Amino acid sequence: xxxxxxxSKVYKSKKAVDGVNLYLxxxxxxxxxxxxxxGKSTTISMMSTLIRPSDGDVRFKxxxxxxxxxxxxxxxxxxxxxxxxxxELTAYENMKFFGRVYGLSGKKLDNKVEEVLELVGLxxxxxxxxxxxxxxxxxxxxxxxxxxxxxxxxxxxxPTVGIDPQSRNYILEMVRQLNQEKGMTVLYxxxxxxxxxxxCDRIYIMDHGKVIASGxxxxxxxxxxxxxxxxxxVQHKTNALANQIASLPSIQKVTEVEKGFKVIAPKxxxxxxxxxxxxxEAGVKLMGLHVQxxxxxxxxxxxxxxxxxx
Amino acid sequence: xxxxxxxxxxxxxxDRSEVLVLLIxxxxxxxxxxxxxxxxxxxxxxxxxxxxxxxxxQDIDQAILDLEVDLRDQGIPNExxxxxxxxxxxxxxxxxxxNFLTDPDLDDILAVSTDYDxxxxxxxxxxxxxxxxxxxxxxxxxxxxSALYLDEGxxxxxxxxxxxxxxxxxxxxxxxxxxxxxxxxxxxxxIQATEGAAVQTDLDTVSFGETVSISxxxxxxxxxxxxxxxxxxxxxxxxxxxxxxxxxxxxxxxFARLMIxxxxxxxxxxxxxxxxxxxTFLQLAILFSVSHLLFQxxxxxxxxxxxxIGLITFVFSATVSxxxxxxxxxxxxxxxxxxxxxxxxxxxxxxxxVGGSFTPVEQISPFIRELGNWTPNGAIMTAYLQMIQGFExxxxxxxxxxxxxxxxxxxxxxxxxxxxxxxx
Numbered sequence: 001x002x003x004x005x006x007x008s009k010v011y012k013s014k015k016a017v018d019g020v021n022l023y024l025x026x027x028x029x030x031x032x033x034x035x036x037x038x039g040k041s042t043t044i045s046m047m048s049t050l051i052r053p054s055d056g057d058v059r060f061k062x063x064x065x066x067x068x069x070x071x072x073x074x075x076x077x078x079x080x081x082x083x084x085x086x087x088e089l090t091a092y093e094n095m096k097f098f099g100r101v102y103g104l105s106g107k108k109l110d111n112k113v114e115e116v117l118e119l120v121g122l123x124x125x126x127x128x129x130x131x132x133x134x135x136x137x138x139x140x141x142x143x144x145x146x147x148x149x150x151x152x153x154x155x156x157x158x159p160t161v162g163i164d165p166q167s168r169n170y171i172l173e174m175v176r177q178l179n180q181e182k183g184m185t186v187l188y189x190x191x192x193x194x195x196x197x198x199x200c201d202r203i204y205i206m207d208h209g210k211v212i213a214s215g216x217x218x219x220x221x222x223x224x225x226x227x228x229x230x231x232x233x234v235q236h237k238t239n240a241l242a243n244q245i246a247s248l249p250s251i252q253k254v255t256e257v258e259k260g261f262k263v264i265a266p267k268x269x270x271x272x273x274x275x276x277x278x279x280x281e282a283g284v285k286l287m288g289l290h291v292q293x294x295x296x297x298x299x300x301x302x303x304x305x306x307x308x309x310x
Numbered sequence: 311x312x313x314x315x316x317x318x319x320x321x322x323x324x325d326r327s328e329v330l331v332l333l334i335x336x337x338x339x340x341x342x343x344x345x346x347x348x349x350x351x352x353x354x355x356x357x358x359x360x361x362x363x364x365x366x367x368q369d370i371d372q373a374i375l376d377l378e379v380d381l382r383d384q385g386i387p388n389e390x391x392x393x394x395x396x397x398x399x400x401x402x403x404x405x406x407x408x409n410f411l412t413d414p415d416l417d418d419i420l421a422v423s424t425d426y427d428x429x430x431x432x433x434x435x436x437x438x439x440x441x442x443x444x445x446x447x448x449x450x451x452x453x454x455x456s457a458l459y460l461d462e463g464x465x466x467x468x469x470x471x472x473x474x475x476x477x478x479x480x481x482x483x484x485x486x487x488x489x490x491x492x493x494x495x496x497x498x499x500x501i502q503a504t505e506g507a508a509v510q511t512d513l514d515t516v517s518f519g520e521t522v523s524i525s526x527x528x529x530x531x532x533x534x535x536x537x538x539x540x541x542x543x544x545x546x547x548x549x550x551x552x553x554x555x556x557x558x559x560x561x562x563x564x565f566a567r568l569m570i571x572x573x574x575x576x577x578x579x580x581x582x583x584x585x586x587x588x589x590t591f592l593q594l595a596i597l598f599s600v601s602h603l604l605f606q607x608x609x610x611x612x613x614x615x616x617x618x619i620g621l622i623t624f625v626f627s628a629t630v631s632x633x634x635x636x637x638x639x640x641x642x643x644x645x646x647x648x649x650x651x652x653x654x655x656x657x658x659x660x661x662x663x664v665g666g667s668f669t670p671v672e673q674i675s676p677f678i679r680e681l682g683n684w685t686p687n688g689a690i691m692t693a694y695l696q697m698i699q700g701f702e703x704x705x706x707x708x709x710x711x712x713x714x715x716x717x718x719x720x721x722x723x724x725x726x727x728x729x730x731x732x733x734x
Contacts, residue, residue, distance in 0.1 A: 050566050073572045084563040086317065088324040093317075100313040101571045129324075145567070 001026045001185060002047065002072075002153065007056035008209075009042050016042045018209040019056070024153070024187060029179040031200030032189040033296060039209035040189040041081060044155050047187070048078045077151030081158045083138045084145075087131040091122055091141045094130060095148060102149035112148055119177075120144045121170060136167025143171065147178075153185045154178060160195060168195075175199055193296040205300060212303050217296070224294040224302055227252065228267050231292055232275055234260040235285035244278040255301060260287070264302065311584055318585035319592075321555060328551055332593050336544035340601055343540070344533040359421040360479045361440040363431035364411060366424065370402055373452035380460060394459065403494060404451045407468060410490050411444065419482065435471060442483040445469040467491070530698050534608070537601040538694045539667035542626065542687040544597075545590050546661065549630050550654035552586045553637035557647040575730050582638050583721075586631035587624075594623050608698075618697050622710065626690040629713050632720035633686070639728040661685045666692075689713050 002024045009017040017039040024030050032040045045051045047058050049069035058065050060072040085094050095113045104112055117123040120140040130138060139159060146154065156175065160168045176199055178184040190196050196203055197217055205213040205220070213220055232245065242261060246254040250269040255262045265271045272289055279286040292298075322328045374395060381391045411422050426434060431443040446468060453466035470487050472480035559565045568578060598619070601607045608615075633653075640649045662668060664681050665688025672679040682688030693709040 045566075048570055050569060070572055073570055076570060078567065078570050080563045080567065082563045084567045086321055086564065088321045089317070093320065097313060097317045098567070098571075101568060101573065149571075 001028075001061065003059045004043070004047060005057045005059070007043065007046055007058065008054050009039075009046060009051065010054040015209055017046070017053075020206070020209075020211050022204050022211065022214070024185055026152075026185055027179075027183050028202065029175075029186040029188065029200045031196035031203040032187065032206060033191070033193060033196045033203055033300070034189075034206035035191050035300075038191075038206040040206055041157055042209075043206070044078075044157055044187065044189060048076060048155055049073060050078075072153075074149070075152040077146035077149070077154045079143050079146045079154070079156040079159050081161060083130075083142050085130050085138065085141060088129060090127050090129050091117070091133070091144075092126040094141060095126075095145060098145045099148045104148065112150075116144045116147050119147070119174065134164075134167070136163040136170070139163055139167065139171060140174075143174070151184070153187070155187045157189050158191070159188075160190070160192065172198060193300070197296055203296065205296075205303065207300075207304050213299065220296060220299050221294050223299055224264075226267055227264050227294070227302070229292040229294055229298050230263045230265065230271065230275075231257065231259070231288075231290040232261045232263055232279075232286070233288040233290065234279060235287055237261070238282060238284060241279060241282040241284050244282055245275060248274045248278065250274065253301065253305065262292075262298075262301075264298065311581065314581040315585050315588045318552070318555065318582075319589065322551060322589065331547050332544060332551065332589075333596060336540040336597055337600060339540045340533065340536045340597070341605075343536040344605060347532050347536070359417070360419060360442070360483060361421045361423070362411070362483055363426040363434060363440045363443045364408065364422050364424050365426055365428050365431050365443060365445045366404065366408065367428065367448045368404055368446055368450045368452075369448075370404060370451060373449065373455070374398060376452050377455050377459075380456065380462075384460060398451075398455060402451050403454050404446050406494070407446065407490055411486075416486070420486070432471070441472065441479040443469075443471040444483070444487060445471065530695055531607070533601065533605045534698050535670070535695070537598065537605075537607050538691055538698075539662075539665075541594050541597045542665065542691050542694070543658065543662035543667040545594055545626065545630050546633070546658045546687060547654055548586055548590045548593060549633040549637055550650045550658070552582055552589070552631075552634040553641055553653075554647060554650040556582055556638040557641045557650065560642055560645075575728060576725070579635055579638065579724065579728050583631045583635050586634040587627045590627035590630045591623060594627065598623075615697065618703055618706070619694070622690060622693050622697065622706070625710050625713055625717075626686065629686045629690070629717040629720070632717045632724065635724035636720045636727070639724040643727050643729050661687050664688060683709070683712070686713055686716050689716075 004020055004022045007017055007020045008015065020039070020043055022030070022032075032043065034040050042051070046053045049058075049065055049072060052066065063071055065072045086097070089097070092113065095116065096109065099109045099112060113126075114123065117126050120143060122137060122140055122144070125133075125137070130141060133141070143156070143159060154175075159175075160171055163171075172195060175186060175188065179186045179199070186199070188196060188199055200217075202216055203214065203220060204211050213223065234241065237256060237260060242254055242256065245251055245261060245263060248271065250265050250271050251263055251274075252266070253264040263271065263275070275289065276286060322332070377398065378391060378395050381394060382388070386394075408424075410416075411420065416422075423440070426440075426443070428443075428445060431440065431445075434440045435443055447466060450466045450468070456462045457466075468487055468491065470484055472483065556565075559568075565578070569575070598608070602609075608619075637649055637653055641647050664671065664678055665685045666672075666679070666682050667687065671682055683692055689709045689712050693706045693713075696706050696709070
């Protein structure tokens with residue numbers, strides 16, 4: 001459906017996106033995962049025909065949309081990270097306005113507004129101004145506006161930033177429905193790995209403007225197939241203990257977490273004795289050792305040495 | 311197009327600070343300035359008749375007798391003296407002057423009373439019952455005619471007594487008297503030069519100089535003046551409001567969202583143009599209507615008047631819209647909304663001053679008036695005031711053409727500056 005070839009964007013001397021390649025098949029749900037500043041938003045802005053790439057091409061059904069942006073615009077729904085709405089207008093007025101901009105009118109427009117309001121669960125509050133909405137409600141109307149023309153491809157840029165868990169769940173379930181029940185192709189960018197893990201068939205991981213890994217969840221996690229993640233739970237964390245664990249020959253990476261340290265080590269290595277001894281020497285009480293199934297966070301950590309939200 | 315207009319109207323009308331600036335503030339200022347400066351601008355009825363006492367101290371029969379004796383003493387033949395005297399009786403300068411002051415053409419300006427003698431007139435002047443005393447001295451005609459026919463003496467002057475020379479009313483009377491003197495001197499000079507042969511002069515006998523000729527048009531009341539002045543000033547705020555909203559649309563990514571729908575940057579820019587026309591026209595219509603309803607600002611005006619006012623309002627609305635386009639273009643081009651702030655914070659005030667929104671600037675300096683007529687608000691204000699004064703539309707058109715020229719210039723600049731490539 002959509003192919004991205006060697007896409008790059010340079011701002012003055014800074015390369016925001018560096019030779020990104022990706023593709024989306026019809027009906028797929030694709031995740032673009034990466035920390036803030038990884039180049040996700042710039043990539044989707046180029047894919048949405050909003051900014052012109054410095055290099056590379058974006059093809060829709062084989063044709064370049066850089067030269068003919070109108071090829072893709074009618075089937076494209078974009079949910080920006082910002083609340084791109086008129087705060088002084090009600091939800092209903094916003095949707096009517098954007099619906100008309102998309103070419104809808106009359107009964108068709110009225111029906112569509114009601115249908116989408118039902119989908120985002122804000123039918124009862126449609127007459128309220130956007131500025132009076134909670135963050136989660138604003139996000140839902142932000143999505144609703146992008147759905148007014150029944151797009152085939154929905155590009156969502158961090159649609160759950162800064163909202164409560166209940167609204168986040170609502171949005172994630174809505175996206176799942178749109179993809180699985182209505183067959184909409186979804187490109188979902190986030191730095192929340194659990195969202196991408198829950199929604200997406202395939203995932204691209206970006207860092208410093210480049211795609212550093214891609215594949216299905218299982219394929220990505222298999223990067224860590226030769227390793228295992230162990231959570232070292234301690235009574236209190238010290239730098240000395242962290243350094244001592246990191247210096248152990250069988251330990252590949254140590255990251256501080258809430259209850260202690262997350263340790264990555266080659267599979268089969270018995271690190272428990274070494275870790276136990278290290279805590280004893282550091283005078284820290286060991287509360288537990290847990291072997292964990294690898295997550296995408298672990299994959300990112302493995303690939304970059306940093307946490308996704310660093 | 312209506313979709314964009316409706317959205318902009320709703321967005322702006324629900325912003326209390328915008329409504330305050332665009333409608334409430336001008337209305338408060340119209341009320342304050344209209345009431346406060348009404349007297350200065352001669353009240354709600356324009357310039358009232360100026361009460362003037364005319365004191366005629368001369369005895370014309372005695373003056374003619376004296377002159378006749380002088381002419382004979384000069385050895386002029388009796389037949390010629392008789393002709394001259396007969397002629398003088400018909401063209402006595404004092405009589406001409408009295409006829410001039412009491413001419414029906416001056417009825418709207420002067421209320422001339424001949425009931426006073428010098429003493430009672432001075433008393434009335436002190437009591438401010440009259441604004442000026444015009445005195446025709448005892449030997450006025452005699453001295454004038456002696457100078458004219460016998461080349462003796464330096465002629466004579468009408469005396470003008472006013473309470474305060476700085477008063478507008480005193481100035482007008484002085485101007486009228488001075489004008490008669492100049493006119494009379496001019497005509498007698500011609501008679502002397504042509505040795506009495508009659509010539510047709512080009513001087514318009516009802517041309518009383520600048521101040522008076524303005525007053526010969528329908529007077530402009532303070533409420534009319536400030537309704538127009540404040541309306542054209544605050545209409546300029548529509549331009550900065552529309553451009554500030556456009557910048558907000560860009561910042562909040564609504565602009566990007568619109569571009570994705572297939573909207574083009576130039577169509578977006580012209581969308582702002584139509585919105586601004588509608589908003590400005592609506593604002594001016596509301597201000598004029600409310601001012602008229604509360605202060606009877608435009609009483610007794612006919613349909614033609616309102617049609618021309620509608621035309622002027624439309625031309626001005628379009629010009630303000632082109633300014634909105636220009637400011638929007640600059641703000642989006644440089645990704646900075648400072649230009650809207652500079653325009654609303656400084657340029658509008660400056661334009662309003664030189665355009666005459668605060669005070670009739672021609673009283674300060676004709677240069678400022680001319681400069682003001684090169685601002686959109688100043689030129690359109692002149693057009694509105696000319697219409698109120700009863701000018702013909704053909705006399706108003708040059709100002710409208712000038713404003714249209716400015717609008718075309720603003721559009722060309724706006725289109726040239728506006729970033730036409732895809733934006734984020």
